[in-house]
Amino acid sequence: xxxxxxxxxxxxxxxxxxxxxxxQKRGNSVLFTCRQKEFEIELLKAxxxxxxxxxxxxxxxxxxxxxxxxxxxxxxxxSLKFRPDVFLSHGSLYAAQIAWILRKPHISFEDTYNFxxxxxxxxxxxxxxxxxxxxxxxxxxxxxxxxxxxxMYLHPNIYKPSASVLDSxxxxxxxxxxxxxxxSWTASHDVGHKGFTxxxxxxxxxxxxxxxxxxxxxxxxxxxxxxxYKIPIRPEQMHDAIAFSSLVFGESATMVSEGAILGVPGVxxxxxxxxxxxxxxxxxxxxxxxxxxxxxxxxxxxxxxxxLSQEGVSNNWKTKRDNLxxxxxxxxxxxxxxxxxxxxxxSIMKKDPNYQTKFK
Numbered sequence: 001x002x003x004x005x006x007x008x009x010x011x012x013x014x015x016x017x018x019x020x021x022x023x024q025k026r027g028n029s030v031l032f033t034c035r036q037k038e039f040e041i042e043l044l045k046a047x048x049x050x051x052x053x054x055x056x057x058x059x060x061x062x063x064x065x066x067x068x069x070x071x072x073x074x075x076x077x078x079s080l081k082f083r084p085d086v087f088l089s090h091g092s093l094y095a096a097q098i099a100w101i102l103r104k105p106h107i108s109f110e111d112t113y114n115f116x117x118x119x120x121x122x123x124x125x126x127x128x129x130x131x132x133x134x135x136x137x138x139x140x141x142x143x144x145x146x147x148x149x150x151x152m153y154l155h156p157n158i159y160k161p162s163a164s165v166l167d168s169x170x171x172x173x174x175x176x177x178x179x180x181x182x183x184s185w186t187a188s189h190d191v192g193h194k195g196f197t198x199x200x201x202x203x204x205x206x207x208x209x210x211x212x213x214x215x216x217x218x219x220x221x222x223x224x225x226x227x228x229y230k231i232p233i234r235p236e237q238m239h240d241a242i243a244f245s246s247l248v249f250g251e252s253a254t255m256v257s258e259g260a261i262l263g264v265p266g267v268x269x270x271x272x273x274x275x276x277x278x279x280x281x282x283x284x285x286x287x288x289x290x291x292x293x294x295x296x297x298x299x300x301x302x303x304x305x306x307x308l309s310q311e312g313v314s315n316n317w318k319t320k321r322d323n324l325x326x327x328x329x330x331x332x333x334x335x336x337x338x339x340x341x342x343x344x345x346x347s348i349m350k351k352d353p354n355y356q357t358k359f360k
Contacts, residue, residue: 003339004084006075006095007034007051010235011254013043014153015090015109018332020049023339031082033075033095038219039235046236052078072097086339090149093120100124105342110138111149111276112253127346129335133279143338143349145356147331148276150254154239154261157330161243161262168233169215169241176212176308179231179242179259180204181250183219195251196269198223200297204249205229207301211308212246217255246313249304253277260286263314263321265307269300284324286317333359 003023005016013032020030032049034040037057044051054074075098079087087099087106091114099106105126110118113136122128128138132146153159163173171177182196196204202225208214215231216222217238222230233241239258242248248259249267253274256266260280266287268277280286290300307313334356338345348355 001028001086001340002082002084003028003030004079004082004087004095005030005032006087006089006092007032007040007044008037008090008092010038010040010043011149012090013040013047014239015149016088016152017043017047017049018153018158019335019339021047022332022336026336026340029082031078031084033078035071042235046234068093076101086342088339089121091117091121093117093124096121096124107339107342109149112272113275126343127338129338131276133276135275143346144353145329145331145334147328147334148257148261148280149331150257150261151328152331152335154258155328155330155332156325158332159239162240163244165233165237165240166244168237169213169231171213173244176246177244178208178212178214178247178249178304178308179245179255180208180214180216180229181218181248181252181255182216183251195292196297197294200301201226204301204304207305208247208249208308211305215241217250247304247307249300256287260284260324261321263318265313265317267300267304267307269297280324284320286320286324329356329359331359 005020007013024030030049032044032051033054034051035054035057041053054071071094075094079098079102084104087095087104089095090109096106096108106124107127107129108121108125109129111131125141127143128141129143129145130138131148132144166173169177205214214229216226216229217231231241242255242259242264243262245264247265248256251270253268253270256268257277257280259266268287269290269292271292277287277289281289288303290296337359
């Protein structure tokens with residue numbers, strides 16, 4: 001089997017990495033396609049995957065419109081050469097549309113429910129895999145699995161944290177540190193968002209530094225005042241860094257959820273209503289969600305201080321994480337089965353959604 005996986009964000013490399021490795025072990029060919037946005041290429045190289053980069057990601061609206069034409073043409077000719085049997089992505093309209101043209105199935109993941117994107121890829125997609133938390137219906141093509149995207153690569157069956165990252169951070173085991181994550185706000189669904197003010201970013205660093213070492217991960221270049229806090233690790237070390245941290249704080253839903261899966265407290269500050277984080281807060285008490293309003297930015301900072309000043313937080317969060325894992329499956333094992341047995345797997349899941357419990 002030949003599988004083409006289109007990547008739109010560094011998190012998508014993590015999403016499909018264990019699946020791709022497993023499929024290669026089983027004798028299948030996998031090709032990744034991507035645009036150069038942040039550090040997708042570094043992650044693909046670190047994982048030793050074959051990939052084709054279509055050039056730089058466009059940030060402005062006119063660039064995105066041109067990219068829709070340019071990247072579709074590149075996807076078409078790349079696919080003609082590779083001849084994939086199936087396309088996979090996280091809501092890639094390029095993979096979806098070219099799969100439809102070539103009469104091949106496109107299987108997509110979805111967890112952000114940005115309907116301006118869904119409308120562009122859904123008509124060309126055979127199956128949309130979504131977590132089992134409350135969410136808007138995506139219709140007949142939806143297949144619900146018991147899990148989150150972050151479990152695809154952080155489930156205990158797949159991932160074991162390496163404490164060697166502490167050497168890169170110049171820390172000793174048990175040292176408290178915080179990871180702050182700021183995003184660039186250039187995605188199509190980021191229109192109208194501003195995120196943390198520079199003043200509040202400085203306040204976060206100042207206040208959190210009273211309790212722990214502070215590191216910053218940022219999609220865009222940091223100011224001169226914040227540059228010295230930039231986390232000094234390779235992109236592929238980020239999950240190890242999260243695993244041993246005391247708090248993940250910031251504007252990235254993915255990184256906050258990754259922390260939750262690893263048993264680390266998370267504070268998310270964003271006007272977006274991220275449904276899986278809502279469940280992780282309301283059902284498992286692993287994360288805390290705040291808006292971008294000035295009042296909520298201050299409340300989020302207070303919540304971070306509250307977490308950092310408490311004793312026994314690590315053990316409490318590991319217990320909460322274990323409760324989450326009891327309810328979920330190993331979604332990578334599920335995806336391997338689903339792709340290998342498609343389209344029969346689609347019919348099986350429609351008739352008996354509990355079939356997925358085989359993949360604990």
